[in-house]
Amino acid sequence: MGNCGYHGSGQGKRSVFIWVGNSATQCPGQCAWPFHQPIYGPQAKPLGAPNGDVGADGMVVNIASLLAGVVTNPYGNGYYQGPAEAPLEAASACAGLYGKGAYPGYAGELLVDSITGASYNAHGTNGRKYLLPGLFDPNKSACSTIV
Numbered sequence: 001m002g003n004c005g006y007h008g009s010g011q012g013k014r015s016v017f018i019w020v021g022n023s024a025t026q027c028p029g030q031c032a033w034p035f036h037q038p039i040y041g042p043q044a045k046p047l048g049a050p051n052g053d054v055g056a057d058g059m060v061v062n063i064a065s066l067l068a069g070v071v072t073n074p075y076g077n078g079y080y081q082g083p084a085e086a087p088l089e090a091a092s093a094c095a096g097l098y099g100k101g102a103y104p105g106y107a108g109e110l111l112v113d114s115i116t117g118a119s120y121n122a123h124g125t126n127g128r129k130y131l132l133p134g135l136f137d138p139n140k141s142a143c144s145t146i147v
Helices: 054-072
Strands: 005-009 014-021 134-137 140-145
Touching: 005 054, 014 054
Parallel strands: none
Antiparallel strands: 005 014, 134 140
């Protein structure tokens, strides 16, 4: 996730943590995509944020990505691909993939709210909708998405 957030462990490696910045103000073209215009690549129209807040919905994506990383690679010696100095973890190996048919610059086929036009792939409590990242599935050696 780079400058969108990171995870690490405390001294003695007894606790782990996640830090995520405000996606609306901290590099929104990277940290809030696909709800914000990207800083590079195809300049397609951004998707509608499922909860109407580009920053908060972008943070949900980053928090979910980092939670997957801190669970599978909490201390830097767990599950990852590539070099330890620049690991691709469960979500970072599938960056930008949210639905079926996704590829860099295209989030994939997603559910669309009929009232707001917002894109999502997961339902939460109280009618909330979220966009959650695809994760690398080691059994399939491929990224898997919810929809």
